[in-house]
Amino acid sequence: MSDVFVLGIDMIKFGRYPEKNVRQLGAEAAQLALADANLTIHDMEALYSGNLMQAGAMVGQGILQEIGQTGIPVTNSANACATGATAFREGWTAIKAGLYDLVLVVGCEQLGKMGLLGGGGGRKGIPKEGLLGSQTMPAVFAEAGQEHARKYGTTFEQFAKVSVKNHQHSVENPKSMYRKETPLEMVMGAEMIAYPNTKLMCSVNVDGAAAAVLASEKKARELGMGRAVRVKASVLTSDPFTDRDLVMPDVNTCTRLAAKQAYETAGVGPEDIDLVELHDCFATAEILHYENLGLCGDGEAGKLIDEGITWHGGRTPVNVSGGLLSKGHPLGATGVANIYEVSTHLRGEAGARQVEGARVGLTHVIGLGSACGIHILEKV
Amino acid sequence: MADDAVASGPLPVVPYLKIPADGAPYLEARQCSGCGKIFLDERDTCSHCGKSGLMQPKKLSNTGSLYVYSIVHRSFPGVAVPYVSAIVDLDGGGTVKGNLINIDPDPEKIRMGMPVEVIYRNAPTKDADGNEYLTYYFQPAA
Numbered sequence: 001m002s003d004v005f006v007l008g009i010d011m012i013k014f015g016r017y018p019e020k021n022v023r024q025l026g027a028e029a030a031q032l033a034l035a036d037a038n039l040t041i042h043d044m045e046a047l048y049s050g051n052l053m054q055a056g057a058m059v060g061q062g063i064l065q066e067i068g069q070t071g072i073p074v075t076n077s078a079n080a081c082a083t084g085a086t087a088f089r090e091g092w093t094a095i096k097a098g099l100y101d102l103v104l105v106v107g108c109e110q111l112g113k114m115g116l117l118g119g120g121g122g123r124k125g126i127p128k129e130g131l132l133g134s135q136t137m138p139a140v141f142a143e144a145g146q147e148h149a150r151k152y153g154t155t156f157e158q159f160a161k162v163s164v165k166n167h168q169h170s171v172e173n174p175k176s177m178y179r180k181e182t183p184l185e186m187v188m189g190a191e192m193i194a195y196p197n198t199k200l201m202c203s204v205n206v207d208g209a210a211a212a213v214l215a216s217e218k219k220a221r222e223l224g225m226g227r228a229v230r231v232k233a234s235v236l237t238s239d240p241f242t243d244r245d246l247v248m249p250d251v252n253t254c255t256r257l258a259a260k261q262a263y264e265t266a267g268v269g270p271e272d273i274d275l276v277e278l279h280d281c282f283a284t285a286e287i288l289h290y291e292n293l294g295l296c297g298d299g300e301a302g303k304l305i306d307e308g309i310t311w312h313g314g315r316t317p318v319n320v321s322g323g324l325l326s327k328g329h330p331l332g333a334t335g336v337a338n339i340y341e342v343s344t345h346l347r348g349e350a351g352a353r354q355v356e357g358a359r360v361g362l363t364h365v366i367g368l369g370s371a372c373g374i375h376i377l378e379k380v
Numbered sequence: 381m382a383d384d385a386v387a388s389g390p391l392p393v394v395p396y397l398k399i400p401a402d403g404a405p406y407l408e409a410r411q412c413s414g415c416g417k418i419f420l421d422e423r424d425t426c427s428h429c430g431k432s433g434l435m436q437p438k439k440l441s442n443t444g445s446l447y448v449y450s451i452v453h454r455s456f457p458g459v460a461v462p463y464v465s466a467i468v469d470l471d472g473g474g475t476v477k478g479n480l481i482n483i484d485p486d487p488e489k490i491r492m493g494m495p496v497e498v499i500y501r502n503a504p505t506k507d508a509d510g511n512e513y514l515t516y517y518f519q520p521a522a
Contacts, residue, residue, distance in 0.1 A: 116456060125393060126505050126513050132394070133465035133477040134452045142450035143467060150448055150492040194465070195451035195487060241428040244475045246419065248448070248467045 008037025023062030026108035050087030080367025084335025145284025170322025208330030
C-alpha cells in the first residue's frame with residue numbers, strides 16, 4: 001500500500017465570521033490548501049469534508065459549489081470533536097486503498113458565540129441538567145480531571161498552568177483567535193465555570209476552517225516532495241467498554257488504545273516525538289493526555305507541566321499553536337488544524353513559534369461519545 | 381397513562397428509578413448474568429461481553445462512595461447554581477451520576493472517596509402537563 005503524503009495544508013485564522021456561512025469558510029481553507037500544493041480543485045479526485053453542527057447540510061458539496069463543481073465524490077463526516085481528524089483519515093484511507101492519488105480534506109465549523117456545549121439531557125419528562133449532575137462539557141471534563149486529582153493529587157494550580165502555557169504559546173501564532181498571555185493568577189482567578197475549570201481553562205468557541213491536499217507516494221514524487229509531510233500513522237478508535245464509561249465518558253482508554261496503535265504503526269515511540277498538538281478542550285484534559293499519549297508515566301503529568309517539559313523549548317512541546325484553549329476550537333476544523341500546525345513545524349515554516357529541528361509530530365483529538373483520532377507525521 | 385392525565389403520584393425522573401406501589405423507592409440497573417457488568421439503561425445485549433438475553437434486574441444500594449465531582453457555577457439558563465455534580469460508586473456495584481446536596485459547594489469540604497447515601501425527593505419542577513417527578517440526590521452519609 002502506498003504511503004500517504006500531505007502536499008498542501010492551511011487554515012484560516014480562527015475567529016468569528018458572522019458575515020460568512022460555513023461553506024464559505026470551508027471554501028476559503030480549501031483554496032488556501034490547494035494553493036499551498038500548487039494545485040486546483042480540478043486536480044482533486046475526491047473530497048472528504050468534516051463538519052459537526054450542520055452535519056445534515058451537505059457542507060462538502062456546498063464547498064464545491066463555492067470553488068468548483070467537478071462532480072467528484074464527496075463524503076461528509078461527523079464524529080463530534082474528532083470530526084476533522086475523521087475526514088482526514090477518510091481521505092488517507094482512500095489513498096491507502098489505491099482508489100485515488102489526490103484528494104482534498106476540509107474541516108470547517110461555524111460556532112459563533114455559542115455558549116455552553118453539552119447535553120441538556122432532558123428528552124423526556126423534566127430537564128435533568130442541574131438535577132442529576134451536569135452534562136455540560138466543562139463539568140464533564142472537570143470530573144475527568146478530578147479522577148486524576150483523586151488518583152495522583154493533581155492540583156487546581158497544575159491544571160491552571162496548562163492554560164497559562166497554551167495562552168503564552170498563542171502569542172506567536174497569527175492564526176490564533178486570542179494572542180494574549182494569561183498569568184497564573186489570572187487563570188485561577190477567572191470566573192469559575194465548573195471546578196476546577198475556570199473560564200480561561202475552557203476552549204474558545206470560534207468559527208474556523210482548515211484543509212489539506214493528500215497524495216499517494218507516486219503522485220507526490222511526480223509533483224515534488226520538497227515540502228511534503230509523510231503520514232506515518234492514522235488511527236481512529238471508539239470507546240472500548242470500561243465500567244464507568246456510560247455514566248462518566250472515559251476519554252483515557254480510547255486515547256491509550258489509539259496511541260498504542262499509532263506508535264506501533266509508525267514505528268516510533270513517545271520519545272521520538274518532537275511536538276504534540278493534543279485535545280486541550282479543557283485544561284484538565286491536557287493533563288490526562290500527557291499520560292494517555294505516553295509523554296510521561298502514569299501519575300507524572302503534574303510534574304511534566306510543573307517542570308516546563310511541555311512548554312515551547314521543553315523536551316516535548318505541547319500545543320505550541322495555543323491549543324484549543326487560545327487558538328480556538330471550531331469542532332469540525334480542529335482535527336485538520338492540528339495537522340496543519342504540526343506539518344508547518346515539520347516543514348520549518350512556523351516562524352517565531354518554530355520548534356527547531358522538528359522531524360516527527362503527533363496530533364490527537366477526542367470527540368465525546370466517543371472517538372479518538374491520532375496522526376503521526378514525519379518530515380520527508 | 382394518557383397524556384392529558386396528571387399522575388396520582390410522582391413519576392420517576394429516570395427509568396432506572398423505581399417507585400413500588402407499596403414501599404420505598406430505589407434505583408434498579410440491569411446486570412449481565414454472563415459477565416457481571418452493570419448498565420443503567422434497559423437493554424438486552426451486554427456491550428462488554430456481547431451476549432444477549434442474559435440481563436437481569438439488579439436493585440442498587442442506597443449507599444456508596446463519592447468517586448469524583450465538579451462544582452458547577454455556570455450552567456444553562458434557568459438552572460440554579462452553584463451545585464455539586466457527582467459520580468458515585470454504589471456499594472455492591474453500579475455507578476450513578478447526580479447532585480450531591482447537604483454539603484457546602486467548596487472543594488475544601490468535599491472529599492473524593494467520602495461515604496454518601498442516596499435519598500429520594502420530589503423534583504423542584506413539574507412537566508408541561510403538571511406531573512410531579514421523584515428524583516434522587518446524594519448526601520454525605522449520616
